[in-house]
Amino acid sequence: MALLQISEPGMSAAPHQHKLAIGIDLGTTNSLVATVRSGLSHALNDEHGHALLPSVVHYLEHGAVEVGFNAQKQQNIDPHNTIVSVKRFMGRGLKDIDVSQLPYRFTEAGGMVQIETRAGIKSPVEISSEILKTLKTRAELALGGELVGAVITVPAYFDDAQRQATKDAARLAGINVLRLLNEPTAAAVAYGLDNASQGVYVIYDLGGGTFDVSILKLSKGVFEVLATNGDSALGGDDFDHRIFCWILETAKLSPRKAHDTRLLLSKAREAKEWLTEHSEANISCLLSDGEFVNLILSSDKFIALTANLVQKTLSPTRKAMRDAGLTIEDINGVVMVGGATRMPQVRKTIEEYFKQTPLTNLDPDKVVALGAAIQANVLAGNKSDEDLLLLDVIPLSLGLETYGGLTEKVIHRNSTLPVARAQEFTTYKDGQTAMSIHVVQGERELVSDCRSLARFELRGIPSMVAGAARIRVTFTVDADGLLSVSARETSTNVEAHIAVKPSYGLSEDEITNILKASFNCAEADKKARMLAEARVAAGAILEAVTVALATDSALISVAEKQAIEAEMQRLDLIKESQDDDAIHKGIEALNHATEAFAAARMNASVSRALAGKNLEDIKL
Amino acid sequence: MSSNLHLNYFELFGLSPKFNLELAKLESNFRKIQSESHPDRFVTASPTEKLQSMQLATLANEAYQTLKNPANRAKYLLALQGIEAIAETNTAMPLDFLMQQMEWREALEDATSAKDISALENLLREMQQEAKLLQTELGLLLDQDLLLNKNTDYTSATDATRKLIFIDKVYADINKAIEQLEATL
Structure with missing residues (x-):
């Protein structure tokens, strides 16, 4: 094994080597x-x-x-x-x-x-x-x-x-x-x-197709999102579309074929961009049937055509402000993001709402x-x-379908990530051995108005009288904002543990098939990719443990350290083999061997962080 | 070494268990713990360390949200004493508070059917003031009871906590009504 280099916990083993x-x-x-x-x-x-x-x-x-x-x-x-x-x-x-x-x-x-x-x-x-x-x-x-x-x-x-x-x-x-x-x-x-910057900032992000507004509290490198809201189907494209419809109407054009639709949408976008710095835009083009379009769009007309689109961004903005429990006096700055915020009417509306000039210097x-x-x-x-530490939130509540097609919220919107919530279920019939669970996302009360994320069946529930089984379903949302669900039956000694992946993601096989189809070569086959991924995973854990031992081996006994090193050597050998299963087993073994060490490291770092001037408060 | 995951929320943040918390310290200690435990710090770590980070960061979030909100903090303090503030067997409320509740509910319904957002916003402010008064009361009751510990049954503190939880609920309902009205504008 290479010479050990000492670095900060969680940091690179080789501080001089910049990772790309x-x-x-x-x-x-x-x-x-x-x-x-x-x-x-x-x-x-x-x-x-x-x-x-x-x-x-x-x-x-x-x-x-x-x-x-x-x-x-x-x-x-x-x-x-x-x-x-x-x-x-x-x-x-x-x-x-x-x-x-x-x-x-x-x-x-x-x-x-x-x-x-x-x-x-x-x-x-x-x-x-x-x-x-x-x-x-x-x-x-x-x-x-x-x-x-x-x-x-x-x-x-x-x-x-x-x-x-x-x-x-x-x-x-x-x-x-x-x-x-x-x-x-x-x-x-x-x-x-x-x-x-320090203080509370609003980020108003109107992109090509999506609108987001987030309210963040900034202090000493920690960015804490207090609330977020938005509309994932509202953006600059909609402004183009308004102009497009205006062209069809004004030039009295019949509905167009794909070719002309694209052409007119491009012209609409050009006009929108031109109007950022000019008071009128000329729209002229030749359509596929020989018809010539030649129109002038004034910026006043454009503002009128799109006024309700701009207004549509204010409702999510108000919701986010309310969720954060803030009024506009609390806001230290408003940052404009996304190409669509170049439109003067957008800037003006936001300036009026927040009673301050938005920041546009980047x-x-x-x-x-x-x-x-x-x-x-x-x-x-x-x-x-x-x-730098980012504490972000889940934008939309997660819920479950209950009787009558209603949603029961399990995780509320704007909860800081990561977040986990458990919910207990029971059977409603004697001898019931399966139940179906439907996870949805959204704020509405009816399941049919929310987005269906996953529908799954819990099977193998021990046969009992109605209401005796206790099925604990845990919803976890990670730092990427992605949900995973696990379930277990807790009333009996038998614990069935089920991990559920939402149904809309791509499976391993689908990914492989798509890769195969696109590369069309033997190398992309599943086995080779699995082996490559296993080797990368083995390399990653070996490096992580090497760094951890170099920094913190004082936290464990010599025997524990030797046990970990033995597993490291074993994995180092196996990872050169062709057997991805064996490599994964080796990773698991090393992982298992480091559990107590990892816990000790986490405790030590948290204690270090809380130590110092807070010590007098700890009266446990 | 005992794991952080088994500490109660106050212990986790190194704070003494009381209602009148120093919120600035709660916030700064929450940030310190997240700085050490957040999954962003463990992107290149081993799976075991990732799992630990996920568990501790999740716990810290849950604990912070619980202690930051006065009603939840009071409920949690009572729970540590073995008292469930909102129990199905324990729903009695003083008559005057019940009357007050009905008035608020009526005001909420009236303003909603009149689509009067500013009336709803006034109602929000009224609830905020009520909540502030209750919090002051709870601070005195609960922190004193906690000092007395065994010689108290926390009755008044439990009543005040339930009122505060109720006010939070009305507050949320008013916000929801405003949101729905705004959506139809």
Whole structure:
């Protein structure tokens, strides 16, 4: 084994070796990637000097795929095979989206929409993974090395299905996800660290397709989200759409084919952007039937057309303020994030509501990625001068279906993550051995108005009289905002433990099949990938334990230390074998051997943190 | 070495169990514990350490939310003494408080059907003031009872706690009514 280096707990074993980690803003309209170099967060540019990558994926003939500007050029020419704003479809079913104005051929599978392209039926997860792959390649080229992992941002108001879909897309792109980070929180990190701010801040994030508002309390490097709210289907795209409808109406055009729809939407977007700094915009284009459109849109007309869209953002803002228990006098600053906040009417409305000029000094398109990169750098274990801790919340309540199709809330919105809640159930019939549990997410009282997350059956309940069985179901939401459910029967000595993964995520087999189909080579087969992943996991735990022993071996006896080292040597040998099962068993054995050590380390670090001037208060 | 996971919420934050807590210290100690235990600190750690981090961070969140909210803090202090403030067998309330409750409920219904958001907001402020008074009362009752320990049955403190829990519930219902009205605007 290599010479041991001593470092801070949780930090890298080799402090001089900078680990390559990136932050990715996977946006509705544009995506970008950033990293921390020499202590500063930078967006990484493509070979033409562009930081922004249009979130557009074009499927060509013969299996080729293009992403970004080239794909964007194809959106009017080849609309069926050029997917724009795919983020709007993540974790969404057909009933959730208005397909009438979209040029795609939709189907549905596993509760999520799918799009028919010439390259076959593609899920939003696969399409998004193309964007992520492009950014990953860009980062690897720019940084010249293997990436440890990435922080990927999601709208704070994304529900569990949308988050799971994002994480699946990253896995499909071969990215190790260090954390899913809420976009407004990422923006706050970029702002907070740049401006050394303290106090309560509102992050108003109006992106291409999503709206988030988060209220954060900043102090000494801790970013505590007090409340978040939003609308995961409201953004700059809707402003384009208003202009599009106005064009159809004003030019008295009949409903259009896909090609013209795309063209007019592009013209609408150009007009919107032009109106940010001008009082009128000219919209002119030639349609496929030879008809020529030539219109002038004034900024006053544009403001009138979109007034209720801007107003629509105020209701979530008020909700977040109420949930945080704050009034506008408590707010130290309002930060504008997302390209759509460039529109003067948006800034004006927010300025009037909060009675202060919003902060716009960082580029609203880049700030999310910059913040994500800072967090990625910390999570990867690179030592940073700033002590950064993000305490985020779950945006929407989790509940269970009870009698009459009503929801019973188990975890309330704005609970700080991670959070776990247990709920006890019992049988209502004699001899009942199974029960079905339905988990939903949302604030409404009727189950049918909430999003269905998972439906599962608990089987093997011991046969007893009605009401005697005690089934304890535990809901856990991790720091990514992702739910897992476990259940056990507690009245008997037999404990059935069931882990339930929500049904909409991709299974291991599905991931493998998609990879196989896309690479079309033997290497991508399941076994080889499992082996590679097992080896990575073995390497990671060996490194983690090495670091832990180097720092804290004083906390355990010599015998305990030797037992751990024996398991380490064993795993070090097994990990070179071809047997991924054996490697996993070795990992488990080492893991088991370090349980007491891990507990001792955690206790010691917490005691250290609470020690000092608080000692006189401890009268236990 | 005993695990942090078995400490009661006050012990976890190194605070003495009483109602009149120093909230600034609660907050700073919560942050200190999260700084050491949050899963973000263990992204590259072993699975065992990740699990421990998850458990302690979850406990710290739960404990912080419980102690931060006055009604929950009072309920928790009573629970530590073996008293369940809200029990099905124990629902009696003083008559004057019952009358007061009905008035608030009526005011809530009237303002809701009149779609009068500002009346609802006034009602919110009224509830806040009521809650403040009760908290002052609870601070005296509960902290004194805790000092006396065995020589008290916590009756008055339990009554005050139940009132406070009730006020919290009305407060939440008013907020919900405002939210629903705003959604229909």
